[in-house]
Each structure stands twice: as C-alpha cells, then as structure tokens.
Amino acid sequence: MEDITLSINGRNITCPPGTSILDAAEQHGIELPKLCYHRDLKPFGACRLCLVEDEKTGRIMASCVTPVAQDMSILTESPRVNKHRRNIVRLMIAEHPESCIFCSKGNRCQLRQIAAKLGIGETNLYPMPNYKPLEQANPFIIRDLSKCILCGKCIRADHELVVVGAIDYNLRGFKSRPATLHDLGLEYSDCTFCGTCVSMCPTGALSPKNTRYVGTPQRESLSICGFCGVGCSLAMGVVDEKIVEVNPSHLSGTVNGASLCVRGHFAHDFLNAGERLLSPLIRKDGELVSASWGETLEVVARRLLEIKRENGPQNVAFLGSSKCTNEENYLFQKIARVVLETNNVDNGGYVSGQSLLNLIDEKTDGRYRIQPLARLEKEDAIFVIGADPNHSVPVVSYYLKKAAKKGIPLIVADPRRTELVDFSSIWLRVFPGSDLELINALAMLLYRKKAYASDFIIQFTEGFDVYRRGLSSLDLDRISRVTSIDVSTIEEVAELLHGKKIAFMVGHGILQQRYGRESLDAVINLLLMTGSLGHEGAGLYILARENNQSGARDMGAVPYGLPGGQSLSNDLARRQWERVWQVKISPDQGLNMVRMIEEAEKGNLKALYIMGENPLRSLPQPERVRSALEKLDFVVVQDIFANETAEIADVVLPGAAFCEKGGSFTNMEGRIQTFTPVVVPPGDAKPDWEILALLAEKMGYSKHYGSLERVKEEIIGSVPMYADPGGHGYTPWIRETSEKALFRPNGKGDLIPFSPVISTEDEVPDDVYPLTAILGSYRYHLGSGTRTSRSKRIQEFDSKGEIEISPGDGTKLNLHDGDTVRVISRYGVVTRRIRLEDGLRAGLIYVPVAFNDNDARNLIDLAQLSRHDSLGWKTCRVKLEKV
Amino acid sequence: MEPKEVDWGKLTSIIDKYSNEKWGLIPLLQDIQETFGYIPPESINLIANAMKLFPTEVQGVISFYAGFSLKPKGKYVLRICRGTACHVKGGRSILRLAKRELALDEGETTSDYQFTLETTACLGACALAPAMMVNRAYFGKLSPPKITNILVEYGKEKKEKLKDVRDEED
C-alpha cells in the first residue's frame, strides 16, 4: 500500500497507512498531551486529551485512535482543540479529591503535569470528588480510586501485558471504576501483585505501598533485576542513596517491556534490611569483630596461601554465586584456578540443576545460545514441561499466555494444575519423574506419522537410526501407565504437534529431577527429529531460575568447565587457557557444591571461600552442613547479609547488591546485559569484583584490575561467546542478530548426536511413605529465599506457603483447609498448614520452598544431590500426620 | 434474607448451549437473566471459563447493562415511571404507595422473591401517565386503588399478613 502524506502543524509528513495521527506526530517530534495512551497497549481513546483538528473539515478527533488519511491538515494546538482540552482537564480535576496535595505520585502525576502545561490552576467548577474508600490492606499496592480518571491503562496492562484479568471496569457512568471480581480487595482476587498496573497509572489512583518514603524519588537510574533468570530491565528510584521504588525501565526492546513481577517490583526493599553487612569482620577469640579492609584481606590471602602450601591446592574450594555478575564469577574462578591452582570451584546455581545447561552446549558446541522470548509469539506450538513459569519466572508466563491467547497451541505437561493450564490447549497431567517416557511416546507417534524432518536430520545429526529403533521398541500401554496419561490423550497431543516446529520450555521439574539429564536428552532428540532446533521460531528454552545462572557457568565458575562453556577435559581448550593465564590447569574435575560439603565432613577440605551463597539455607540437612563447615580450618563468606552461613565464618567480607555495582548478567535468553551502579554500597561494603581484584593483588597476582573495564576486556578477549559486544550501557552485550543467534548458519560444525532412548525404572510402592511430595516455588520468593524473606513487604504479605493436598487424600486423612500437618520423609519433617487443591492428583502433595527458613529442604537428603547431572530433589517420598 | 438457591444443573446446561459461540456472551447472559431472574454471582467463574474470558470481563459486561442484575429479583419486577409526564400527573404518590404496599425501598426485593420495586426514566407511555410496568406488561392512568388491585392480581397477600411475617422475622 502506498504511503500517506498529510500535514501536521504545517509540516508535511509521510507515513504508512494505518499509522495513528498521534504516532505520526510523535515520530516527527510533535508531542501531544495524552493520558490513556501507552505504546505497548492497544489504543483506547478514553481520555480525549490527544484531540487534534483537521483544518480542512473542522473535524475534531482523538489522534491516538484515528488513522492518518491522505491530505489531512492537522493542527494539534488550534484554539478549538485547546479549549476542549482545557475543559476536559478542568472536569477531571473537579472530580479529583483534595488529597491530591499529598499524593505519592507527586510531580510525576501526568494529570498534574498536563494541567500545569495548560495553565489550569482553578477549575471554577463545582468540585464533585468521587469518594471511594482507600484500599491498602495488602503490603504492595494502594488503590485510591477517587483519583481514577478511567483511562483504562491498568486494565489493559492487566489483560494485555500480564494476562491475569484481575481487574476490569465495573458499573457504569459516575460509579464506574476498575474493579476485581465482586469488587473485593486485590488480595482476594487473581492479582499477582506484579505492579504493572501501578507503573502504568498516570495518576495517584494506584501507587506502591511505601513505608520509608512517599513522593517523587530524587533521581532514577537503570539496572537489571537481580532475582530470576528473566533479567528484567528496571528503573530504580533513589532517595538519599536508598532505593525506594522500582518500575520497569522505559527502554524499548527489553525482555520485560512495561511489565515486572512482584519480586522485581516490590521485593527490592530487602536492600534496606537491617542485616546488611557494613564492614569486614574477622573472628577474634571466637567473636566476629570489625576490621579494616587491609587487615581482613591480608588475613584471607595469607591463610588461603598457607593452606594451599601446607595441605595442597585440593584442600581449598571456592563456592561462587549465580547471583553475582559475569565479571565477578570470572575473577572468582580465575583466583581459584590461577592463584590457588584448584578446580574446586562451583556456584550456587548447582542446586537449580545448572549443569544441565551444558547439555545443549555440548551437543552444539555452544552454537545455540540466543533464544529471545519475544519469538514465542511466532511459534508453531509451545510445549511447557516441568515448569510453573507463572511463579518461577513470571515474565516468561506473560509471553506464554499472550501466545496462547493468539491461538498458538500450548501444551502443558505438569503433575499440578498450574495457572498456565487455564491457557493451555491440552494439559498432560504427567506423573512426577515420568516426563521422559511421555516425550519418547510422542516422538514414537510422530515418527510413525512420518513427521520427521529428513533434510534436517541428514544435514545436522547423527545416530537417527539407533534412535528410531529405540523408539519403535517402546510400549505405549506401559508408558500410559507410568505417566498416568491415557493413550488417547498422548495421541491427541501427537496429532496436535504433527507437522509443527516445537518450542520446548523446560523448567526445574526437569532440571532437578532424577531423570533430568535423560529427560532433557529426550527433549533434544524430539527437537532434532522434528527439525525444530534449527528453526527460528522454535527450539529449546531453559527457564533459568537465578538471574545469572547462565553467566556463572559461562564464566567457568563450575568444577567441570572453563570460561566459555568449555570442558576441562578438552585438551585444546585447556591449553588455550593455560596460554591466556600462564599457568598449568589440571584436567581433573574439581568438587561440586555438595561434594565440597562431603569432603569437608571427611576432613579432606581445609578452606572454603563462599561468595554470595548461603549453603546453610539452600542445602538440605543444615545441621550436617553446619558441622561440616565447622570442621574447616578457614571459612570466608563474602555476602551482603549477615546470613546463616556468615555467622560461622572466620572472615566476613561485605559485598554489594547488584544495584550497588556495575557488571553484566546473562539471562535465560543468552542476552548479556550490562549495568552501572544505581547507588553506592552501604557502609564500608564494596562491589564484589573490587574485593576479588584487591584480594588477587594481595595474593601476589601480578595483574592489576583497577576497573571493571579491565575485567570485561579480558573476558571479551578470551571468551568467544562473549566476544561480540553490541555496545555498552544497556544494549545487550551480544545482539540478537549476531551470528550466534543463528543455528549453524552455513551448515558447519560437528553433527549433533541423537541420544539413546532410555526408560525409567518402575516406581516401587512404598508403604511407609505412601505420598510423593513435589517441591516448588511460589512467586513471592526466589530460590531459598535469603533475599526475599528480608523484604518487609513479602514478610507482611500473609502467604505462609501452605502445603497443597488433593481432595482425595484430604478426605482419607480427614484434613480440611487450614489444618496443620507434619510432612515426614526419611530425612526430616516439615510442619505447616494445608490447603486442599482440586488440581492435584491423589498421592501427590505440593510443598512450596523458601518459607520458614526454607524448611522444605529438610525433607531431602544431601547425598541425593551429589551426582551433578541428576539431582533428584524435585520430589521425595513422604507421609502425613495431622497435628 | 436467605440467599437464593441456584439450580446448578440448569445453569450449566444454559452455559453449555453458548460456550462454542463466538459472540455468545450477551445472549448467554440474557438467557440466564431470564431463566433465573438474575445472574447468580457464583456463576461468573463458570461463564468466564466457558467463554474463555476473564471473570472480571464477564462482571464488567453484567454491570454495564441495566438489563442484567447480580442480585436476585422478584418474580414480578415493578418499574414505576419517574419521567416528567408521570411526575406531573402524580407519579410520586404512586411510587410512595407501592413502597408502602410492598414494604420495599427502590431497588429492593421481598424476602419471598415475589416482588422487586424499581423506578425508571420515561417508559414511553406518557399518554397513559402515570405509568408503570410489571415485567413486560404496561399499566397506565394509575391511581392508588388501581395499584392495590394490580398487586393483588399478581398475588400479593393481604398487607396485614405480610406485616405479620415480617414481625416474626424480627
């Protein structure tokens, strides 16, 4: 279609048909007042402030909802337009309450801004404020709907961006307001407290509940959310060097757009918690006492080197953090490998099944990295397996729900009726741990239908013959039995997938299960067979739970690999790093996180340096972990909190939270996001990279890292995956369009092997522990909850992490909502209230983690975790007792 | 007042009738409104599920149209005109009388779910002012005795009796 030419305020403008007058004007730098328009929302035309006049016809129209037409002659500030605009604003203000003066929106209120620009002080109208009770029962959002101007942005944000549907207009006319179902408080609705509507609201009708400070922050800076692997882009509001408010940033092309989740929006008040570490501490006569940085680092350097000299490098271990930056993880493992000459380095992402991230890299030699979530809206079919993204990685669920609403088939395989099930085409209620069988069955049925991509298989893969023979030996009836899914349902799904490229979203239900590796292999097999891996709109998404789970591994903070995802056993890679670092690197794998504890217990480890992790809270059998750590000669804890583990350390180094330092995180898409400090660290605390750089120097390492840039340069220069900087600041370090985003662009590279078809062992019935407990997370906490449980708002929110029990088991055990039970496993006990949950199958219970000092970990055994690729702690056998 | 019992079987069968229709929400709501005299609030979730909408969207539609009500209404809904013509012809005393006879305020329903009293703007029957409607039937040129007769015809028991019942309840 031909472009349209029109004039706006006398300027000739050409734009494609379908453009709104408003967009056309703003693209040419002509600003219009507007209250109900947002670039990410469908235009609505409610506020009428964006009025313009067509000189030729005299027509007055709302420019945000009127498309351009040939030869229009638009005036945005004609006397008539201005008169109408002023009247509209006067009417809005006449309806506004007097509490406007102390409104927390302050100078950011768009209604006030527009009124000021139009020079409206007095309305000269009879004030008709619309009193509505103020709602602030929940700790996150205050609703003062007397200030609502009915722009509908909150509703559209809730429906279009986060797809929750907690609110919509209710009633008509003067009484009309956005309301929840039955007009109850938000806490009784489906609201997830993502706060997206709060950031959208142009007035003070919706505002975050702050206790520290009410009003406009002194300044605002950008950062990246430090909670989950989505890596949302944040705008953090600052007052007196404290973060008082968080909103989604206004940058375009971010992973989260204008949305956030409850953690990102509201849980960052943990930063101001009282337990922040403010100065270095050294244990003297059994007590941790403040000391200077110089003295403390001296002690750390001396003791570590002593132990290395006296007991050998194998007696020192380094536990890094999936929450620290790439630069920090790089330095951390470098100190371990170069200065202390040990491969005993891991990071806390271990317990989230991080090592499985390797699998796809191993198979594709790191050639399959960038998986933008935005592509999800273009997929043929989406298959979510072992994931509850609405809770674990909420922004991912927004993408999935939008895709489903667009009509893209969404298959959800999960033993629980997760919130996503409501949006799915088919829900496969797969028995925990049998996902592998389900995937194989689907592969078999698709193979029978000849739904395989021959060209792709020939060009890129090997071992298809063995694979298909494996498939043909499968017994569908047995699979139906172990997965507890009807044969006909499995067939229905195969039919739905027939001929489609598939996007698999794999979560911790797979990464942390007994057959994690095998299940992921099965998924990759299916992707290869259907040619989905090479397809732009399909492939494998791993829903990383920790913000820098991918980056910590990429930087080599793992016992089996080197920076760049290379394996220690790869001679070529090892030699390359020996050249870069000028040291010898042992090809032997080091200790993983759990083995560190086990070896400490046995007395085979003498020193442990822990950065940004809290193993006493995150690992099972805390008493065992504690006594193991106490056996060590020297424990260093570098953290932001005086957490459980810091209490037993010999030296404590106060680090900085993400927004108090610069660096980069790699999110689950493979997007490397750089950020600069928003505030300075509290007290004497220092950015972790700086602590590490100082320590390396103290230990006599020759290279001097005076700035973050030096570290970054070293990474860019030596890690090919990170060698394609897309610029600095907030542009992703690797661009989506870089070559790495493409899969084998010229068909080069080794062939990708199919993995053999494997079956699970049949479950042995257990009379003593007849139930299977599934451990999982709620959206209000992240990981083991070290940070989120220090958020005042999360504390106040009355979520106790009730255990979910099926109505069947409820009847059998005579349990009712609100009863307290003891959940008993072979290893420990959890006591909590219960809730009967319709979506749960009898025999299964759901135990949310991170509540009550993360007591859920008591149910499992440390040894279950020590095999790195098969953690098997997603589920455990339990029995219930009513208290 | 006892909450009204909902016949769930009947309700789900109505919902099922419309669940595959793309623009089925309004006809579905009309059907429920007509069958039950109101839209039971508990049914919103079911309707939303069947129509693949958010429950709040369904509530928004219900509360937008005056024709839908979330409160149970009586078997007979009296709509007394408050338009200008009726006002001039003494519509106000008609309303006052109806209120007294039924012992109801505007918008209320008798505890036996027989009568609901409402007022409306002009019914479009100004020639017959003062006018009112009972469900879909028009009544014009109203006078106090006529009102009483109409109510008796619709089965209102004698006023005293009604009063007794209320006294017992108190």
Ligand code: SF4
């Ligand atoms: S609450 Fe705010 S965003 Fe929602 S309609 Fe009212 S003014 Fe608009």
Ligand code: SF4
């Ligand atoms: S906080 Fe989020 S879920 Fe709740 S109403 Fe607002 S947009 Fe919807």
Ligand code: SF4
């Ligand atoms: S926790 Fe995850 S989804 Fe929530 S705001 Fe942070 S990065 Fe985004």
Ligand code: FES
């Ligand atoms: S911005 Fe156009 S009507 Fe509100």
Ligand code: FES
């Ligand atoms: S004024 Fe009552 S019918 Fe018109």
